[in-house]
Amino acid sequence: MLENKNVALYVSGGIAVYKAADLARQFIKQGANVKVAMTASAREFVSPLTFQILSKHHVYTDTFDEREGDQVSHIHLADWTDIAVVAPATANTLAKLANGIADDFVSTALMATTAPVFVVPTMNSHMLENPATVRNLQQLEADGRFVMEPDTGFLAEGYEGKGRFPEAVNIVETVKGFLRTQLNNLPLKNKQVVVTAGGTKERIDPVRYxxxxxxxxxxxxxxxAARDLGATVTLISASRQLVQPFGVAFVQVDSAKEMQEAVMQAYEQADIVVMAAAVSDYRPSNQAVEKIKKNEATMTLTLDKTTDILAELGKQKQHQFLIGFAAETNNLEKYARGKLKQKKADMIVANDVSKPHAGFNKDTNEVSIFMADEDPIELSVRSKQEIATEILRVAINQMKK
Structure with a gap:
């Protein structure tokens, strides 16, 4: 998405300047060409040499430091830019941008920039909430600038508040999300995709499940993968250990019942539903309200079947393309094809979880994709992210038939 894009990073003065160095690096890792301009205040925190070494380009600091006789530096940088990012954006820099003040290299170059401009407000919470700052942010949005929401957390002043510099990867993902909206050829553009993930938990008592x-x-x-292919994505997760994907609607659940309710609520509007979660087949018949004490040598636990969510979705299916998963340890094809028919799914993705490079808690996977009246599609060992993209591409091709 950012491959060979020209990103101009404008750095203004605040303690978060040191985080802007990582931001520059994150853009470069995504394949972008990065050039940096710094205000005088920013240079009090971090040397331009830091950004020069990271970007492999001269860092712009002075409007009158014209190094090329046939170029006006601030205009040349503005014309070169595909995406401009102001991070951190201090209250002073925001005020300049909102009110058309151009009195240094950063503000002058931004005044000449016609490319999309992303502004990352970063300051003390009281400064952020000042009526003047609020007006300036509103004006920037009215002018068509993209204003990111600051993070909330521990500030440099020693107390909690809003105004922290967001994680660099989230800034990059925000820019990538914007670029995706500009593309008309993404195969899942304007599609609603629902994905379930993680293993559900069925409570025995308040401390066991x-x-x-x-x-x-x-x-x-x-x-x-669905997000990157252009879809609007809802992730319904029973996992609490993973980082929530950026740019994805997120629903946290624990039990099979909670997952069923969340899936059913999203099902009607969905174009594709991917049931990747490992939903518990049984739940305790009775959940104790207090911790069960270890009094007896043995304990009998009575279990009831949970609702088969995939089967219910298959019964109610109208326009949705329904993908189920089968985690097996033997007779992979037999069980996968049985599930495909019984659950009325359009596709079953099966994997042998007994293999060392596939299945639970691994970063890699190896799967077979089963569809009615077709030979299985085998995806050899690769990262789960690559597997995910291939699964969705197979689904897209099937939906076209």
Whole structure:
């Protein structure tokens, strides 16, 4: 998405300047060409040499430092830019941008920039809430600038508040999300995709539960892949250990019942539903309200079947393309084809979780994709992110038939 894009990073003065160095690096890792301009205040925190070494380009600091006789530096940088990012954007820099003040290299170059401009407000919470700053941010949005929401947390002043510099990867993902909206050829553009992930938990008592080994990594990878293919994505997760994917609607659940309710609520509007979660087949018949004490040598636990969510979706299916998963240890094709027919799914993705490089808690996977009246499609060992993209591409091709 950012491959060979020209990103101009404008750095203004605040303690978060040191985080802007990582931001520059994150853009470069995504394949972008990065050039940096710094205000005088920013240079009090971090030397331009830091950004020069990271970007492999001269850092712009002075409007009158014209190094090329045939170029006006601030105009040349503005014309070169595909995406401009102002990070951190201090209250002073925001005021300049909102009110058309151009009195240094940063503000002058931004005044000449016609490319999309992303502004990352970063300051003390009281400064952020000042009526003047609020007006300036509103004006920037009215002018068509993209204003990111600051993070909330521990500030440099020693107390909690809003105004922290967001994680660099989230800034990059925000820019990538914007670029995706500009593309008309993404295969899942304007499609609604629902993905489930993780192993559900069925409570025995307040401190114990029944679950399985599913980490949720496959489901999360599918949500990211669907997002990157242009879809509007809802991820319904029973996992709490993974980082929530950026740019994806997120619903946290624990039990099979909660997952069923969340899926059913999203089902009607969905174009594709991917049931990658490992939903518990049984739940305790009675959940104790207090911790069960270890009094007896043995304990009998009575279990009831949970609702088969995939089967219910198959019964109610109208326009949706329904993808189920089958985690097996033997007779892979037999069980997968049985599930495909019984659950009325359009596709079953099966894997042998006994293999060392596939299945639960791994970063890699190896799967077979089953569809009615077709030979299985085999996806050899690769990262779960690559597997996820291939699964969705197969689904897209099937939907075209």
């Amino acid at each position: 029944i679950t399985n080994d599913s980490s949720g990594k496959m489901g999360y990878s599918l949500a990211i």
